[in-house]
Amino acid sequence: MFQYLIRRVLIAIPTLVVISFIIFAVLDLAPGDPTGNLPLTIPPEVRELVRKSLGVDDPFVIKYLKWARQFFIYEPISIIEDATQIKLTGEAGFPRILSWQTRSPVSDLLWQRLPQTLWVVGLSYVFGILIAIPVGVVSAYRQYSIFDQIGTFISMLGFSVPTFFTGLLAILLFSVQLKWLPSIYDTTLVVKDWPSFVLQVKQMIMPVTVLAFFNAAQLSRFMRSSMLDNLSQDYVRTARSKGLVERIVVLGHVLRNSLIPVVTIIALGIPSIFTGAIITEQIFRVNGIGDLLIRGIYNSDIPLVQTITFIFAILIVLFNIVADAAYGFLDPRIRYN
Amino acid sequence: MSVVIAKPKKTSTDYRSQWLDTWKQFVKHKGAVVGMVMFFLIILLVVFGPMFYTISPAETNLRARNQLPSLEYPFGTDNLGRDLLAANLHGGRISLAVGVVAMLISLLVGTVVGLVSGFNSRLDGILMRITDLFFALPRLPLLLVIIMLYRDKLRAVFGPEAGIFLLIVLIIGLTSWMQTARVVRGDVLAIKEREFVTAASALGSQNNRILWLHILPNVLSPILVSATLGMATAIITESALSFLGLGFPSDVPTWGRILFEGKDYLTITPMRVVWPGLFISLVVLSVNFMGDGLRDALDPRLRSKG
Numbered sequence: 357m358f359q360y361l362i363r364r365v366l367i368a369i370p371t372l373v374v375i376s377f378i379i380f381a382v383l384d385l386a387p388g389d390p391t392g393n394l395p396l397t398i399p400p401e402v403r404e405l406v407r408k409s410l411g412v413d414d415p416f417v418i419k420y421l422k423w424a425r426q427f428f429i430y431e432p433i434s435i436i437e438d439a440t441q442i443k444l445t446g447e448a449g450f451p452r453i454l455s456w457q458t459r460s461p462v463s464d465l466l467w468q469r470l471p472q473t474l475w476v477v478g479l480s481y482v483f484g485i486l487i488a489i490p491v492g493v494v495s496a497y498r499q500y501s502i503f504d505q506i507g508t509f510i511s512m513l514g515f516s517v518p519t520f521f522t523g524l525l526a527i528l529l530f531s532v533q534l535k536w537l538p539s540i541y542d543t544t545l546v547v548k549d550w551p552s553f554v555l556q557v558k559q560m561i562m563p564v565t566v567l568a569f570f571n572a573a574q575l576s577r578f579m580r581s582s583m584l585d586n587l588s589q590d591y592v593r594t595a596r597s598k599g600l601v602e603r604i605v606v607l608g609h610v611l612r613n614s615l616i617p618v619v620t621i622i623a624l625g626i627p628s629i630f631t632g633a634i635i636t637e638q639i640f641r642v643n644g645i646g647d648l649l650i651r652g653i654y655n656s657d658i659p660l661v662q663t664i665t666f667i668f669a670i671l672i673v674l675f676n677i678v679a680d681a682a683y684g685f686l687d688p689r690i691r692y693n
Numbered sequence: 694m695s696v697v698i699a700k701p702k703k704t705s706t707d708y709r710s711q712w713l714d715t716w717k718q719f720v721k722h723k724g725a726v727v728g729m730v731m732f733f734l735i736i737l738l739v740v741f742g743p744m745f746y747t748i749s750p751a752e753t754n755l756r757a758r759n760q761l762p763s764l765e766y767p768f769g770t771d772n773l774g775r776d777l778l779a780a781n782l783h784g785g786r787i788s789l790a791v792g793v794v795a796m797l798i799s800l801l802v803g804t805v806v807g808l809v810s811g812f813n814s815r816l817d818g819i820l821m822r823i824t825d826l827f828f829a830l831p832r833l834p835l836l837l838v839i840i841m842l843y844r845d846k847l848r849a850v851f852g853p854e855a856g857i858f859l860l861i862v863l864i865i866g867l868t869s870w871m872q873t874a875r876v877v878r879g880d881v882l883a884i885k886e887r888e889f890v891t892a893a894s895a896l897g898s899q900n901n902r903i904l905w906l907h908i909l910p911n912v913l914s915p916i917l918v919s920a921t922l923g924m925a926t927a928i929i930t931e932s933a934l935s936f937l938g939l940g941f942p943s944d945v946p947t948w949g950r951i952l953f954e955g956k957d958y959l960t961i962t963p964m965r966v967v968w969p970g971l972f973i974s975l976v977v978l979s980v981n982f983m984g985d986g987l988r989d990a991l992d993p994r995l996r997s998k999g
Contacts, residue, residue, distance in 0.1 A: 371826055378830070382839060512724075512985070516978040518929050520936045521970035524956055528963050539959075631833050635933055639956075649834060650937060653841045661838055668831035676829070 357684055364677045375669045376427070380420050383658050426453055427666070435463055455660045457652070462663045465648060472543055473644030477633040480564040484571025485622060489615075491572065492579025496587060496614075497606060507576065514573025519632070523566045523639035530562060537562050541642040563640040567632065571625070578621050582614040589613075616686045623679035627671040715914075718990035725986020728979035735976055739785030750779040750946055759961050768968050772958060777951070781968050784946035788928060789976070791862055791947070795927035798866025800873060800920055807877025808912070812885060812904050821878070824871045832868050833933070839864050840939045857941050861934065865927050873919040880912040914991040921984030925977045932973050948973045 398406075407413060414422070430450035452461035491511075495504040531539035538559050547553050586592065587610055595605045633646035641647075645664065652660035719725055754774035762769045768777035810820035840860060847856035884890065885908060893903050934940040935949025943954065948969035955965035 371829055374826055375829055379835070382835065383842065509724075512981060513978065516925070516981050517970075517974040518932060518936075518977070520933065520952065521966075521974055524952070524959070524966050524970065528959055528966070532960050532963065627831075631831060634833055634837075635936065638937060650837070653837050653939070656841075661834075665831055665834045665838065668834055669829055672829045672831060 357681075360684070361677070361681055364680065368673045368677060372670060372673055373424075375673075376424065376666055377420065379662055379665050379669070380423060381416075383662055384416060384419060423662070426451070427663070431463065434461075453659050453663055455652075456657045457655050457660070462660050465660065466645065466664070466667075469643060469645045469648045472541075472642050473630065473633045473637070473646065476541070476560060476563045476640075476642050476644065477567060477629045477636060477646075479560070480567035480636075481571055481625070481629050483564060483568035484575060487568065487572035488575035488579055489618070492576040492618075493583055493606070493611060493614075495576065495580045496583030499584065504580075508580070511573040511576045514569050515577075518635075519566055519570050520635055520639055522569065523563070523636065526562045526566055527639070539640070541640045543643045563636055563642060566639075567636050570632075574625075575618065575621065579614065579618050582617050583610060586610045586614045616683065619686060620679040620683045623675050623682055626675045627668060630668055630671060715987075715990045719986050722986035722989055724982040725990075728982030728986070731975060732979040732983065735785070735972065735979070736789065739782050739789060742782040743779070743786070746778060746782060748776045748779045750775060750783045751944065752776070759958065761962060762964055769962055769964050771954070771962070771965060777965060777968060780946040780951055781948070781972060784948050784951055784969065785972055787858070787941065787945065788931060788948045788973070791858065791865070791931045792924045792928040792976075794862045795865040795869070795931070796920055796923040798862065799870040799923045799927070800916060801870075802867065803870035803873025803919065804877055804909075804912075804916055806870065806874040808881055808904060808909065810874070811878040811881025812900075812908065817878075820874075824874050827868065827871050830868065833930075836864050836868065836930070836934060837937060837939050840934060853942055854945050857945070861931060861940065865930050869923060869926055869930075873916065873923070876915045876919060877912050880915055881908055884908055884911050918984055918988050918991065921980050921987060925980045925984070928973065928977055928980075932969075 431453055434450050434452055452463070454460065455462050455465055458465065491507050495507045498504055527539045530537045536558075538555075539562075541559050541563065542555075545552060545556055545559070547556050592605060592610060595609050596602075600608075630645055633642075633644055634649060635646070636642070637644045637646040638650060649661065649664045651657075652664065752775060754770070757766065757770050757774045759772055760766050760770040760774075766776055766778070768781060770776055771780070806820055806824065810817040810824075840857075844857055844860060847860045850856060851859055890903060890907055893907050898907075931940060931947065932949030932952065935947050936953045938953055940953075941947050941950050943950065951969040952966050952973075955962070955969070958965055
């Protein structure tokens, strides 16, 4: 198992290098000038200096290698230094990846935006799981019952209707018509007492519910079919015939086994928390990572966009390994060698 | 004396093809039938609708801005007084066209990659690595970035509408073929060990002929299921891109685009986001139901006897 993991990580490295190259190439070969958005009053000489300081005119491979050195070596060391307050590299430290919009390190921007994304989108993922598992279990156990039919239909509805439509409908209903909930997520709100806490909960209800519904819809289908696969297995009949209570058969035996593939699906879906945030955050105007990315794209802030996109790729690769490891760990029939 | 030989009575079980069986099973799935009817109704509506409802979606009328649905404007109007029914009908054409073409591209790439890597063990390794690589690409951010950076260039070459259509269809298609490739490859690996393939090979068929004539028809069913899923994903992706303001330009209505522009007028004309949203949801829902029915119909374990 350990060997397998080491091998997986080693295979992941070239994958990530190729992806980083693709992301870099897509952004770098594109037409468009990072100084294009600067005011026209800036004289050409100054503009030339700006371009030079940004390193726009270097050859492609040099730019890639510089970026890779920055991303894989300088940036992690700088982040560790910031976290531990130990200066390994002297007072000045390594140069950082700077956003072209704010001229501040991209990692600082990410840290500022991460909590909002994790709270809203992460929480909805957790709620989605908590809803999906019982719904899937009951749907499968009472297959073709009214509950199953309604549940299956709602889950079909849930993952067919895009979140940007359900989100707008929710705003229309609860903010515009009923005026119960705020339609814009106020990130400056600091929770310090009861009223501000209530406000925070109120503004989180809609985004979290909309996304949780979507996540639950997808997961409950997997949960249901995984339960159905297991319910017809021989070990279930054995468990029943040796006189186990039905509750223990279902929750102790069937559920445990059915959760194995679902856990891997959950792990595989974690990166989608962040990519899904791109849309959700636009609907409810949450200023999280997704919003940062969209702003970066609109303002051609290449370092920022490259970093976020590449972090997403790392997350996808990482959680792929996590899912496989979890599968091998949970299912004794699977042995990686 | 003549002997009359009674003709064997024709029964419905005489002729049974795989596809007829599948069809019979498919129509038993209530959701699938409803989905199919709904899907074809929407197609008829957007294809033939604009021929009867001849108001142009681009015609502005500043005297009739932000109208609520009425007899004159069945879906209402937008902030420039453009008719929303016309916009939704024309937008549907583009949205569905994007869905179909992107799905076809993704199917084509996925099927070819799957067939080749399943059939040719020398290319298998590299093709599957490439598939894994595409799986690891962060799809939505990459699509957004590519559209943002390259749309002006393509616009200049192919014109505003065709350029962005090509770009969107290509990038959606080229980033969503991986699932098809994997499924097709798995099926090819199983089928190429079967006796009829050995027989064809023993009769002297060339590899190419075996691949296209004997193996491809046998992997059509997973390809069909991927087609429905691919179409649903493509339509949702296009509307998501438009919703983020990075799809078609504002003078070309698509369902996602109408939604994107309508979201700032929720308090004045709420129906403006409801119509396109309903269309997107209904299409995706009906396609998904058809896919579900198709998958069940093609699964021999679920097929009823008789």
